[in-house]
Amino acid sequence: MNSRVVFLFFSFFFCASFITPTDKPLKIALLKYNGGGDWYANPTSLPNLIKFCNRNLNMNLQSDPPTVEVGSAELFNYPLVHMTGHGNVVFNSQELENLKAYLIAGGFLHADDNYGMDKFIRPQLENLFPGTKLVELPFSHPIFHQKYDFSKGLPKTHEHDNKPPQAFGLFYEGRLVVLYTYESDLGDGWEDPSVHKDTPEIHERALKMGANIISYCFRN
Numbered sequence: 001m002n003s004r005v006v007f008l009f010f011s012f013f014f015c016a017s018f019i020t021p022t023d024k025p026l027k028i029a030l031l032k033y034n035g036g037g038d039w040y041a042n043p044t045s046l047p048n049l050i051k052f053c054n055r056n057l058n059m060n061l062q063s064d065p066p067t068v069e070v071g072s073a074e075l076f077n078y079p080l081v082h083m084t085g086h087g088n089v090v091f092n093s094q095e096l097e098n099l100k101a102y103l104i105a106g107g108f109l110h111a112d113d114n115y116g117m118d119k120f121i122r123p124q125l126e127n128l129f130p131g132t133k134l135v136e137l138p139f140s141h142p143i144f145h146q147k148y149d150f151s152k153g154l155p156k157t158h159e160h161d162n163k164p165p166q167a168f169g170l171f172y173e174g175r176l177v178v179l180y181t182y183e184s185d186l187g188d189g190w191e192d193p194s195v196h197k198d199t200p201e202i203h204e205r206a207l208k209m210g211a212n213i214i215s216y217c218f219r220n
Contacts, residue, residue: 025062031083032069035090041114042084045190049210057211070095080108080217084187086116091124100128103177108217111180112187115160125178134168146215148208155205157189
C-alpha cells in the first residue's frame, strides 16, 4: 500500500473522535492549485469558519489553516481540504493521481465556486474518477442536516446570475468524497462581514452550513 495512504489511514484512525476536543488540534487546509485561478481568495473565510466550529461544535481545529498544494504528499495530513477561486483550475496528471489517492484513502475535498470557477473546476473534478459524474445532492442529504438544519439545501450568500444555489458531489464506493458548492458563495459568507458588507444573518447562515460540512466530513 502507498505509504502516504497508510499515513492517512492511521491519522484518521487515531483521530476517530473528530468532534471531541483533543489535546492536539486537528488541521484543515486551503488547497493551492495551478492554472491562474485565485486559489488565495477569501483569506479570512477558513479562519472564521474554524473559529465558529470550535466555539459552536466543541471542536479543536487549528486556528491558522495551512496551505497545501494538490500534488504534495502533505495533502495526506489533512482530513479535509477546501478550495475556492474565480478562474482557471488545472490539475496535471500527477496532481490528479495524488488527489484521487487522498480521496480514496479517506480525505474530503470541498470546492466552492467564488463565481467564475465553474466551467474550469467541473471537468477537473470529473477527471478524478473517469466515468463518474458530479451529481446534485438532494435536500434530504445528511450534509444539510447536521447540527444545523437546511431543509432547502445550500443558503444563498451572493446573487450573480439569478440561479439557485446547488450542491454537487462525487462519490467513491458510496462515500461522498468531493462536495462542490455552486451559486452559493459560501466562502464569501464566511469572510469578515466588513469585506462584502453581508448582514449578520447571511454571515451566520453561511457559517452554519460550513459547520455542517466539517461536521459531516468528520463523522462519515
